[in-house]
């Protein structure tokens with residue numbers, strides 16, 4: 001018997017999925033979600049929609065205040081409704097005390113962010129803090145789930161030891177731990193969890209895997225993919241992210257190649273992708289968001305420690321990181337000798353991609369930095385979904401009013417692929433020359449010599 005401890009709780013205590021579902025719906029098996037952000041809010045909602053009793057925990061007073069009113073700052077369809085119904089049914093509680101939440105809940109989901117430190121390693125501070133609080137409130141029979149994308153080994157080598165140390169309990173014998181990488185696409189998160197993807201689950205051991213799989217299969221209609229180890233499940237998610245980053249880098253490289261050899265990349269791409277094994281991604285003014293620019297660094301950092309070369313991953317990151325500067329360079333050519341220091345440049349889009357209001361690691365910030373290096377006179381940013389942003393330099397105007405944004409501008413650069421930008425014409429953009437950094441505008445609507453787009457020959 002591991003550690004000489006008696007086996008006190010069996011995962012098979014919850015004999016069947018039906019028994020577990022009954023306990024979840026009766027409130028006997030409460031769920032605590034730590035971090036009510038882009039991942040935690042939809043996850044809490046999914047459990048509320050399944051009839052569960054849910055405790056939402058966050059460190060931000062604003063997030064907690066909103067949640068108590070049945071609201072979220074995350075514009076995700078269905079979340080406000082799920083929170084409001086949960087409050088009305090007295091099945092949704094909001095806590096600022098993470099230890100108390102752990103004491104009162106049986107299934108705890110860690111949904112706090114894991115971003116990068118200044119040295120490009122994973123910043124696990126929030127995960128460690130939450131794991132420690134959960135450990136202090138952990139009881140026999142509880143289940144803990146880690147959900148953010150993390151470097152391989154984080155669950156086993158970082159989170160599990162904290163839980164065991166703080167609780168004095170032992171995984172697999174006293175409590176259970178699973179890793180479940182969240183795979184949602186912002187804007188359709190609830191649908192992704194409930195309908196679209198199977199949940200990927202790994203356990204600290206077979207009992208954890210068994211109870212974790214039963215739990216997640218209560219909300220994921222596509223069922224679960226059981227993995228042999230938490231390390232493999234952690235790596236699975238990084239593969240998804242690295243695949244996307246490297247493929248975007250390939251698209252960026254080929255777009256630049258096409259521009260130089262006088263070929264329309266977009267036309268070539270469409271034909272190439274009619275071959276079922278070819279999935280050329282889209283080139284663009286940069287790769288942003290809390291996921292795709294971050295996960296390759298988890299791989300690269302771990303690769304460095306283990307002395308493995310991951311050249312393609314590194315190169316892909318570098319190519320994508322160079323795109324904001326490349327696009328500024330291309331856009332500047334449209335000024336045709338006009339004084340850069342006398343020019344006003346309007347950027348369309350602050351969100352890291354179209355249809356979202358999330359600005360984390362948005363390429364727009366890097367474009368602003370490049371324009372500032374060139375000492376342009378004025379920078380304006382338009383976004384239909386982002387109303388304010390304290391991270392923008394004070395002298396950069398942000399507006400959701402397009403005419404105000406483009407009035408008197410000397411150059412317009414489209415950075416985010418918001419759908420409302422697609423049909424814009426030169427007149428609606430104030431007559432200024434336009435650089436399309438996402439290749440979504442119809443070039444035939446613009447005067448020749450006053451329009452350029454990524455992947456289009458000049």
Ligand SMILES: NC(=O)c1ccc[n+]([C@@H]2O[C@H](COP(=O)([O-])OP(=O)(O)OC[C@H]3O[C@@H](n4cnc5c(N)ncnc54)[C@H](O)[C@@H]3O)[C@@H](O)[C@H]2O)c1
Nearest residue numbers: 035036037038039058059060112113114126129148149182
């Ligand atoms: N955003 C996505 O689309 C997405 C998709 C899949 C996976 N992920 C993964 O999920 C992780 C979480 O991302 P997110 O987008 O939900 O982040 P987020 O910033 O939207 O939300 C995180 C929440 O956690 C809270 N928080 C931070 N530290 C805390 C602490 N110590 N205690 C309690 N609450 C704390 C914050 O106040 C915030 O409300 C990411 O790092 C990523 O690995 C994100």
Ligand SMILES: CC(=O)N[C@@H]1[C@@H](OP(=O)(O)OP(=O)(O)OC[C@H]2O[C@@H](n3ccc(=O)[nH]c3=O)[C@H](O)[C@@H]2O)O[C@H](CO)[C@@H](O)[C@@H]1O
Nearest residue numbers: 183184185186244248281282284287288289291292352353
């Ligand atoms: C494989 C995949 O779909 N993963 C998703 C991804 O979601 P996301 O919300 O980060 O969005 P993406 O679409 O990946 O965009 C990221 C950046 O790349 C730019 N881009 C994109 C495609 C392209 O062809 N050319 C580009 O230049 C785009 O403008 C933006 O800046 O990560 C989530 C967290 O892990 C996942 O859960 C989610 O499944």
